[in-house]
Amino acid sequence: MNYAYLNLDNIFLALHELRSLIHGTEKEYYYGVALYDGSEKVAEKSGTIKKSGVVLAMSTDVKDIVDQLRGHCFSVDIDVPMREYKNYAKGVYGEVVSSIKTSKKCDKLDLIVTEGMIIAGKRASEKDTWSLISHSKRPYTQSGSLNPELGRVMVNLSESSQQILDPFVGTGTIMIEGKWLGLNCIGSDIDPSMVYKTLFNLKHFNYDCEILQADATFPPMRETESVVTDPPYGRSFSPKGLSDLYEEFFYSVVELVRGKVVFTTDFKFDWRDALKSSGFKDIQIHTIYEHKSLSRAIYVVTK
Incomplete structure (x- = not known):
């Protein structure tokens, strides 16, 4: 399954653009991020999708995310589209980073915390x-x-x-x-x-x-x-x-x-x-x- 991190200024338009690019519809949606099947590189062709990639782990429990990522090497970015999860996301980021190797030379890992869900994905493309x-x-x-x-x-x-x-x-x-x-x-x-x-x-x-x-x-x-x-x-x-x-x-x-x-x-x-x-x-x-x-x-x- 893939993820697309959307422009929050017009989410409905971004979802419509995603559906047009994959010629289908998203499987799940959490505020700011859509999960879908299709090309993991949709962001590079889009105007409203900030980045996209492959979901590596997804859970409401940070321990599940850590278990999936432990020992791997990533360059980590975190996104928190809902303000009320800012403090919680800091703890998630700390636990994930302490369990992996970090280097700018490694694959980019997107941590997205929204609606209580933690989505960890390997980035495949960004808006050009x-x-x-x-x-x-x-x-x-x-x-x-x-x-x-x-x-x-x-x-x-x-x-x-x-x-x-x-x-x-x-x-x-x-x-x-x-x-x-x-x-x-x-x-x-x-x-x-x-x-x-x-x-x-x-x-x-x-x-x-x-x-x-x-x-x-x-x-x-x-x-x-x-x-x-x-x-x-x-x-x-x-x-x-x-x-x-x-x-x-x-x-x-x-x-x-x-x-x-x-x-x-x-x-x-x-x-x-x-x-x-x-x-x-x-x-x-x-x-x-x-x-x-x-x-x-x-x-x-x-x-």
Whole structure:
């Protein structure tokens, strides 16, 4: 069995990303950590999973943990997602460290103390923060652009194995994350300046995606595995104009997508009725607080 230590700022989104990456569901959940079967290296591809690995021992009694680990060599990290267990965790850490050999050259051992449970696991991967920081420094960006972490999460939520389409490509955040994850990426935008900026940003990272100038309500292809996108929802659109744009977009993509559609919007808008009218049945929504004037809603929908 494997463990995934989750971002506590949005646990439900992190769980959804984990389920998308393992194409299944967790076997057990304790606050901040999910136990699952599948790849032990899910964290390295994720935006909300801090680290993951293989469970070595698990118990409410520290003596059971010590018996399993005694004599082995580890470099130990301890995580306590629930504040009320801080003092208890200090004792757990002391007993475990006194029973093993410790060295920075040895495997990393994660001790996670939560809900009275002690989970000891050998770390296999961590979130790739370096690539996210690098992608945040792309040459072109603009106010309201997705951050790379959220773009990566959205691509993962699509569960794509081959290809994504972004018909509102903007400055290319989703294309960059899709390509980094190894997917074929096709993007379009009605604004030629956005096409130029996306191509420039992709070239900066030596990434290759197909980027076209096209209206999002008339996609430049007949079929795609999934759609991952960040449509406009700013002040430049009247409420009526925004509603028309989204409804036309929903009707256009429902015909061409084989899998999921993942998109963001201002949480103040509710697109569930419009999605159902255009043919989507399964609708999941996550709300992400950005700052005092914007909270985003992430929609994950299927036909």
